[in-house]
Amino acid sequence: MNQITSIITSSAMSILVVLTGIVVQAIKKYLLMRGGKKAIEIVEILAKNAVNATEQVADKLDIHGKDKLEHAKTSLIEGLESQNIHLTNQELNTFIEAAVKKANDEWKK
Template sequence: MQQINEILINGAISILVILVGIAVKSVKEYLVQKGGEKTIKIVEILAKNAVNAVEQVSFTTGYNGHEKLEHARTKIRAELSKYNIQMTDSDLDTFVESAVKQMNDAWKGQ
């Protein structure tokens, strides 16, 4: 029974990773059409930096899960306003999730 649960969990995680990849690709294509490649690069860099910053302070601040996401969104929005770029929460979440995945993959050595 436990093996079946592990197989189901691994399958669900695999599907989630694929869906995040598809979502990132779709958002990138949308942003390229709307604002160009420069906008995407800016958002990717800001998301990566925000995720790293939130992870570093989460131990001392006690942030977890949703609080980390909100804090990362706040930091990214503050920087995006400097470039006069507006994004929805769902678009930001996609970039944050992508940055988290990249960070986790790098940490795991993949």
């Protein structure tokens, strides 16, 4: 009888450990997904701010074309570093180009 109780107890503990591992993985995946969405929203806001700020100081700094892109990219990188977000150069360009397009579309309206 004691052996059966021992087997049942150890089996129940094993099942609980497996279930706990599954729940932890699900929670971790959910939090990463949620944090990823938040990070994208932060990047979009910072890219918009970097583009707008660059447009405002472009005449004073006498920068045009690629220099404006580099200035906006530098501003965006500084903002992202303060939020502990790191992107590739291509991703930075993509977010800046999207912010420029959105600003141009709003200006045309």
